[in-house]
Amino acid sequence: MLKHFTLFLIILIISPVFTFAQSQESEPVISYSGSPRKYEIAEIEVTGIQNYDPKILVNLSGLAVGQKLNVPGEEISEAIRKYWEHGLFSSVKIKASKIESGKVWLEIELLERPRLSDINYYGLKKSEIETISEKVAMMKGSQVTPHLITRSEKYITDYFVGKGFYNTEVRVVQKDDTTKANNVYLDITVDKKEKVKVKNLEFTGNTVFNDSKLNRTMKKTNEKGKIKNFFRTKKFIDETYKEDLIAVIDKYNEHGYRDMVIDYDSITRNDDNTVDIKINIEEGRKYYLGHIAWIGNSIYPGEYLGAVLRLKKGDVFNQKLLDERLFVDDDAVHNLYMNNGYLFSNIQPVEVQVYGDTIDLEMRVYEGKQATINNIVINGNTKTHEHVVRREVRTKPGQLFSKQELIRTIRELSQLGHFNPENIQPDVQPNPEDGTVDLVYNLEEKANDQIELSGGWGAGMFVGSLGLKFSNFSVRNIFNKEAWRPLPTGDGQTLSLRAQTNGKFYQSYSFSFTEPWLGGKRPNSLTVSAYRSIQSGVSDSYSNNFYSGYGGYGYGGYGGYGGYQNIQFDESQIDQHMKISGLSIGFGKRLTWPDDWFSIYAEMSYQHYDLKDWRYFIMQNGVSQNLHFKLMLSRNSIDNPLYTRRGSNFTIGVEFTPPYSAWIDKDYKGLYNYTITGDEETSKKAQEQLYDLIEYHKWTTQGSVFTPLDKAEKLVLMGKFEMGFLGYYNEYVRSPYEKFMLGGDGMSGYSMYGSQTVGLRGYENSSLTPRNQYGSYDGNMYNKLTLEMRYPLTLQPSAQVYALAFLEAGNAWSDFQDYSPFDLKRSAGVGVRIFLPIFGLMGIDWGYGFDSDLTNPNQVSGSQFHFVIGQQF
Structure with a gap:
């Protein structure tokens, strides 16, 4: 008996076998027998995988040929952990297929998670499915992992909760695709339930504003069953409800109640899928502006800045209005500096004294140095020549920076019609070290040439129309063969041609050409x-059916039938x-x-x-x-x-x-x-x-x-x-x-x-x-x-x-x-x-x-x- 036990122990020491296996439900368990010994990796083989490069999979493990490691030991456990972290495999095993002369041959057995054949949605409208599919972003052929399923369930739930369906239930069922090996279908069933609506909205503690005014302030949280709310949303959404609470606070602050707080608010769920909301308000006292002092200003006197601010002692303290007059409005105080080159300027309003219901303010002005425009960069004008863009740019190198001229440039570029006005994005790049600023105008070309081609048959005659309008034409490139793609373009000129006829009964021909910058130097x-x-x-007999199909070319409207x-x-x-x-x-x-x-x-x-x-x-x-x-x-x-x-x-x-x-x-x-x-x-x-x-x-x-x-x-x-x-x-x-x-x-x-x-x-x-x-x-x-x-x-x-x-x-x-x-x-x-x-x-x-x-x-x-x-x- 002792002889057999000794032989068994020697075999375990010389030929150890270590494996790791785990199902999707359990944690990794390492099973081995014998004492660890150090070996050099002679070879690493990956098996069980068809869709990944074995070399890449070996690199994921952190193991490499020539590496010395303990068998069994921490290196093997760490390699297994890395595979599991990627979430791409449903089974991971690492074993020694051979040990000889201090070297070990490793075999990594991996089993891929199944791939997605298709997703079937139940309980949703077509438009909802399109929106959900775009956001879930699970493509056919991608691997189905527990993380992706959990993420999808959460997104769908959050999406419908955001729409007011607070009781939404999402169930994802995975089914094997019998036509493809290791492929599955996902059946996603969504039960939105009914929307949660506001049954009662009650305010307490309010004396300055009555319930009706506060309710109108809460634009997205309204009671159902009220005629005044017929055209307003009645569903309860937590996010918009919180926004409405902030709107109530802003309402009070705009009227001088800067200490106003919402003491508490409660939301009670009812059995009929509604909620009752109760909001208790502490209004505090009403505050007024006291003395306003200007500190640090040397370019403009304080009296002038006060006149631009348009707020005076005795006015109701309105933080929102104060911010707008300082920074937001086109004629705000800070814009006065920004339009005169003071890009690095700043104004900090500080409450220096509060006595009774009066607040004294100190406007601390940091003027800094004037910023000079250094570089003007134009991006995105793939068809329009750069000189056409630059002649509309009002911010020139060497000039002082002006926010007003920057905004005006955006307007002028929009008026050209060659670029998408919604996407004209200037990038202001200040350089405080040398007092300069670079301006980058990012543009997006849009098609603005127009074509009209129509025909009709009636009363035994044919009526045909052909109209062409080229809004970015280039006359100087007419004889340049390389510029015809299909027409010479890029100089911002407008060429319009139109013809309409039904033979001897009616004919109309028109031509127009506009050069917006005659001579190229002035507009x-x-x-x-x-x-x-x-x-x-x-044709006069058809006057009741006559209409002008022409318009916008700049010289009247000579129409057709x-x-x-x-x-x-x-x-x-x-x-x-x-x-x-x-x-x-x-x-x-x-x-x-x-x-x-x-x-x-x-x-x-x-x-x-x-x-x-x-x-x-x-x-x-x-x-x-x-x-x-x-x-x-x-x-x-x-x-x-x-x-x-x-x-x-x-x-x-x-x-x-x-x-x-x-x-x-x-x-x-x-x-x-x-x-x-x-x-x-x-x-x-x-x-x-x-x-x-x-x-x-x-x-x-x-x-x-x-x-x-x-x-x-x-x-x-x-x-x-x-x-x-x-x-x-x-x-x-x-x-x-x-x-x-x-x-x-x-x-x-x-x-x-x-x-x-x-x-x-x-x-x-x-x-x-x-x-x-x-x-x-x-x-x-x-x-x-x-x-x-x-x-x-x-x-x-x-x-x-x-x-x-x-x-x-x-x-x-x-x-x-x-x-x-x-x-x-x-x-x-x-x-x-x-x-x-x-x-x-x-x-x-x-x-x-x-x-x-x-x-x-x-x-x-x-x-x-x-x-x-x-x-x-």
Whole structure:
């Protein structure tokens, strides 16, 4: 017996075998027999793994060939622990396959955790599944580990708790995939239960504000079953509840109650899945500002800084207002320093004395040195040439830093239209050591060229349209073959081309080119345009279906046809026509006075009219020429041309022709009478002489103001007014053209007739335009008011979408004695706008007209739909 035991002991010492095995439920257990001995690793082999490189797996263990270690010993245990820490394996074993001459051959047996074939969700909507899947981020083919399952359960639970489903239950079941070895399905079942809502919200200890005011302050925690909370959320979410408590504290602090505290608050769960909330308030006393002293200021005197602060002794102590006047507002005290180069300045308000209900403040100012701009770096302009960007940058190397000029630069870059305005991010990099600052403008190019290609068939004819607008064109690279990708771009010029025709019945062609920096040194713009349209009496038969598909190219709106019906016409209509040819050249200049938001634009235009039996004007036959001049003064400070959040845009303009009737010796009164009393032939000849040279003066003004209504500056209120007046030099030579056509979508095809269309939603196109005794449109003056609320749905570069609600009122008149500025036609409605880079701005509005129009004076206009292409109201 002793002999057998001795032999067994020798075998254990010479040939030790050590293993480690663990299931997913138990901790590692090391099992071995015999005394540890030091060996050199001769070879390491990894088995049981197919999807990982064996060399990498060996490195994970921390073991290496040539290494000396105790067998068994700490090195083996540590290697096993490292494998388990990675969580990728469901079984780990390390054993000695061979020991010889002081060396050991190690075999590492690993079993991978199963991989994911698919996830099945139960109890969720499609939109919820999409959101959850994106956040859980468990990809097919990835390994399924206990950590990932636990993380998924926690995320899903937290997500729905954040939505008010406090009792959400999540269950994850793992099932084998019988079609793939070592693959599993995950079935995730979510039971959201019902949302937890607020049943009762009670305040105690409050005397300054009643319960109703405090409840309105808590915007996201509201009692259910109350009419006043019909449009407010009633669900209870712990995170937003805590935010509302802070809002209550801020409410008191803004009114001087700086000692106010929430003594306690309790949340009681009810059996009907609701909660009762009770909040006890200690209001404290009301505090007022005492003496305000300025310390450390040498650039600006304390009296001046106090005037900028706009807070004085005796005012209610409002910490929020104090911070805004010191640091936040555009005209805040600190910005006064920042706009004068003092980038490193700081202001520290210190309460130096509190006596009774009064607090004395000491404003400790650290001015520092002025910072000079060193480097200006432009990033992200992959298509737009750098000189186009730099000429809009108002922060120049060598200048003093100015926060105001930095913000203005962001606005100017947004106005270019070549970059995504939502992602223009300046990076201010101060260098206190040498008193300089580097400015980096990170830009994101966006597509802003537009194309229109459409066609239609109706009444036996085809109508086709082709419109191209290149907003970042480069004329100087036209002959550079390498620049055609597919067109020469990058210099910020605008080239627009458009053609529309259905053969001999209707044709329209237009061209426009704008150079925003004529000569390249100053922001003086040059615009040249030309157009030609031919319309017969046949196309006039389709006037009810006619609309302008053109807009925003800078020179009017020469439109096309919409849907057609089988309207009959005769050959005489083909001979009726209106032909218009036009040329214009304009020059724009940015001004520095009264401030540098102003600009002026001057234009000279020539139009040639050829009419035959055309019934829309007093003049129905003959040729007219219109040489006119336009002068326009504008001030534009909006921050974003697509979705404007703040700023204003005001324009006043005058358009006039020479007063020919004062220079030419002609019996204008007699000719006018002949147009009325003469026979058809006499009337035609009188028209040709009376209107051969068109004369008028035209005055227009409009303004719009944009104001954000929330802290995120998403909800925006836009107010706008418009006015127009068409006058004459001689009462017998009133212009038959340039009338105001009020009503509808503002895109009527009558813009081609030499008139200005003005939209008023809720009414038919031109239905608010008065007519004269000849049946022709005769809108010589108009007023219009608009109030519009906007909210963005998405502001991504690929598509910008916002919803709107509007109130509008306006009217048009023929004669000045009939002018009544308060006799306005009213409407209201909702709409949506979509901006797609390649197609431009599009939209649809539904409006309801509360008053009658001129076509149906005995009934209200009622419900109307309007489509918008390429323009805004």
